[in-house]
Amino acid sequence: MLLVHGMWSSAATWWRVGPALESRGWQVEAATLPGHGGRPVGEGRTLGSLADDVREHHPGGRRLLVGHSLGAVVALEAAVADPSWAAGVVLVDPPGRSAGRRTRSLGRGRAQDAADARADPTAAVAALLHGHPTWSRRDARGVVQGLLQGDPALAVLPPLAWDLAALVAACPVPVAVIACPMGGSALAGPDREDVRRLVGGRLTELGLGHHVHLDEPAGLVAVVDAFGREVG
Helix, strand or coil: CEEECCCCCCHHHHCCHHHHHHCCCCCCEEECCCCCCCCCCCCCCCHHHHHHHHHHHCCCCCEEEEEECHHHHHHHHHHHHCHHHEEEEEEECCCCCCCHHHHHHHHHHHHHHHHHHHHCHHHHHHHHHHHCCCCCHHHHHHHHHHHHHCCHHHHCCCCCCCCHHHHHHHCCCCEEEEECCHHHCCCCHHHHHHHHHHHHHHEEECCCCCCHHHHCHHHHHHHHHHHHHHHC
């Protein structure tokens, strides 16, 4: 099984989920995307290049892919590009269509979060704990670590674009979705309904906000484990 983190995050974000899945018998790896975890962003960044990078750094046979946010879209793109590499894909609160003013605004917001974290990491951790009372201090520190380890070039790159429903429709392996309720989800509006129609009963609502794996790790692990055993 391969876990793929989201934008301005890192592999450390899976610190609860990874060991919990291993305790259920899964062999678990966690990817580090270019521009994250101390890696430079590189040149010519596209959704396809991110997917290629993940496959290059994690070669081998078929495995279950679990991606959060941007990582969900990258995992899906990788499965579409090489079905022999993936047994199935779990999308954790994946963003819908990524284009236009909303995406640029979200990107600027995350860049500002990174700048604030660099200016005062302790205050950034405290702010996250205040906004997410169910998180542990390690959860909050992990989010701040991801911000601090991100390549500053991420803040000035043009936003990536994708059509989530089209990727799900094109995916030749089974797809499941775990999304938080509508209010805080990156998957909202028509995008959510389009994806729901495509995956049928494989859309599960969990958590309180976008970071489902931190809000409700046990529930997420149960869904991932069940889906993984279903698809083999």
